[in-house]
Amino acid sequence: MEWETVIGLEVHAQLATKSKIFSGASTAYGAEPNTQACAVDLGLPGVLPVLNKEAVRMAVIFGMAIEAHIAPYSVFARKNYFYPDLPKGYQISQMDLPIVGIGHLDIEIEGVNKRIGVTRAHLEEDAGKSLHESFHGLTGIDLNRAGTPLLEIVSEPDIRSAKEAVAYMRKLHELVRYLGICDGNMQEGSFRCDANVSVRPKGQEAFGTRAEIKNINSFKFVEKAINHEVERQIELLENGGKVVQETRLYDSVKDETRSMRSKEEANDYRYFPDPDLLPVIIDEAFKAEIKAALPELPQAKKDRFKNAYGLDEENATILTSSRQLADYFEATLKASGSEAKLCANWITGDLSAALNKANLEITHSPVSYERLAGLLTRITDDTISGKIAKQVFEALWHSTASADEVIAEKGLKQITDTGAIEAIIDRIIADNTDQVEQYRSGKDKVFAFFVGQVMKEMQGKANPAEVNKMLKTKLQG
């Protein structure tokens, strides 16, 4: 039988606010355990949550970016369960009335666009962390993460393969970083997902029974976990078994999913509106303010780069893969006055290669956009050749000097003085009479030999166009 996979993803994006969603404690990652948990985060008696407006703003930004319905009235609810790293014994989340309603995200699979529905996105607080190692059979609790704002983004069951799931997750990852609402650091858990996976005979309309795979924190694992789960379900069904609705955990070491708890064991979370918090009212003025400040979205930027700058698909895609890279490109272009293609090639070529090699992000590039622009300006006005430019770039990478300083210091300025070039050409023609004969008898290839000799003699600083022109004239005699 042929099977069809049906997937829905729930992505948890940690919002990049400075303080927590309901307290003033810092959200910075990596501090000593329990040093960033205040009385509110600890759930001490008598304390009360106060909503961080910045978290609301970020949720609305996201909602607008996926063209979703922004709820004018949304409500925080308590999700009740006991766990040692959940200080209040309930998590403040949103249930019936989430802040972001139905929207969508377009992904590209093998050159074909596909629209994935987003059911909702809601605000909630993260729990702390239970540390089971190094406490001699005891469990340590770190509440630094408790109260960190999360946006849970729930997709429709529109995804049909692990590849689509990865594409969707990557697109979402790119988007939240673009919007500046999440740092997207998957290793630190800032961006993680749960996958709801089921299979059904191809052509059948009703969904199969689904299993939920919890807490997947890399693109690679999403693909592997889903593929593994799909195989498991198909094998089960083909052998006459039944998929049970349950929560499963992906073990990346063993590359398998295993059961955490079944539906029967599932918690009854007893959601109810949190009486400590007022409903969140979002008016038109607030939305208009956010809309006005909304950054250009990745797709729009890519289209603009292609249309306005005449970039090809590949360069446009690379340059718009992050907002910072795109900004770097546009700043360089503006400062250099060079051609867009030249600028794009330098950034996606030499600069990107150097950054990759040094494992650096564009935001930490040793060559600022001003200095790269300085280099491009000198290429454009023929002060240096493309070949010399590579040398200059190398120097820029390792120093803080400007392109002009490097060119002056190393004497790399291109020689366009025809007299100097002519003298050298004359000498080379005189010294290589055999080759001159060959050229004159029709062996055009020898021309390159003469160019090479001239360039060698002039340490590459001669203007290649000038050299070509003069050589041709002289050789023809």
Added chain:
Amino acid sequence: MHTKTLKELAQCLRSGEFSSLELTQAFLNRIKKHQDLNAYITVTEELALQNAKAADARIASGNATVLTGIPIAQKDIFCTLDVKTTCGSKMLDNFTAPYNATVVEKLNQAGAVMLGKLNMDEFAMGSSNETSFYGVVKNPWNINTVPGGSSGGSAAAVAARLTVCATGTDTGGSIRQPAALCGITGLKPTYGRISRYGMIAYASSLDQGGPMTRNAEDAAILLQTMAGFDEKDSTSVDQPVPDYSAGLNAPLKGLKIGLPKEFFGSGLNSDMAATLEIAINEYKKLGAEIKEISMPNLKLAIPAYYVIAPAECSANLSRFDGVRYGYRCDNPSDLADLYTRSRGEAFGKEVKRRILMGTYALSAGYYDAYYIKAQKIRRLISDDFKNALADVDVIMGPVTPTTAFGIGEKMDDPIEMYLSDIYTIAINLAGLPAMSIPAGFIDGMPVGLQIIGNYFAEDRLLNLAHQFQQVTNWHQHSPKGFE
């Protein structure tokens, strides 16, 4: 000294008749002498004397407030920095908060001198103070009867002159009912008027702190400092605080008082009805008009309350899990054992009963039938009040069905106990302000009159109470042995 009102004491402190240190010492002596009443859980003697000295210096320097040097006692539901806060429970017998509740902070800033922390029903769940881990408080008017609850310690302490004023909290009547049973003045403000920050939550949408004093004039002074917006409490209301003392003497001529027939029906015993009639008659003499009104949904208040309050408390009390603070059972074998034994051993019977009721009401399949239904009733009750208050200025009624009942009398019958709040609960569901003022005696036991006003009409309520206290002296009576 202890017989004077807050206002009188403030004048004495300023005129130098006696110092705050002398006054504080006098109250500390009385607290010791009458410790059998069990009104206090913690007495902060050293701290009080130290603060009294500081208050005297502040008075001398001329930048004192009216509360500087005035002894006060805090219900043990308000968190106090470095002083144990138990909420009347074994669960928090070892708990000291690292912060002050906003109310405590404001009173401290004003220079009030805290004498200690007052006994209360466990987590404010009770109407008799009998659910306290620290034992029942005795009613100074008859030590075989209860002082009411949950602010029983507060009411008894003010009535017995073991403090001149106290804080209380009111979720379903917990200020007004004990104030009535102990013959003092208690005010539950509009929901949101006083910050709940640092006030340990029982039912968050109903809880509200308030002053408990000898008379309305003192209540106005205390409320002045306690009230106001607090950015740490999202449900506190950002509305200016009026001068509560300014309007105390406004004339009552033309005032329209509504008497809900549901309050004065067959359920009310004849002695109570007769006493209240006399009291209301005083208002007529002051120029008020009386109008019978009807609020048909009042009868639904108790069932709605006993869904909403337990539902909220079932979540509010989840944080007491033995993990981070408070009671932890000995040698837990695993996590489930830690939870069940810590909570099982440290919570009292009434608290467990309400957690169970609330958990049930919120559980899958019952939520709509109980919680949602109760919220609808809450709306109906609010509408009843809204309609009534469109016609009349204030509503009056009883505070309690009877005077103070005997210790142990209702402990085996929770329904009977719940009914003792039948006249007060609806007001919390609507979020309105209400007062209980001394209105007479039945067989030597105090009776309270309840005055209910519109949202943020605390000044009006205080005006009405003060005018009544100008023509009656019920509030000046002292229980025997505590004069």
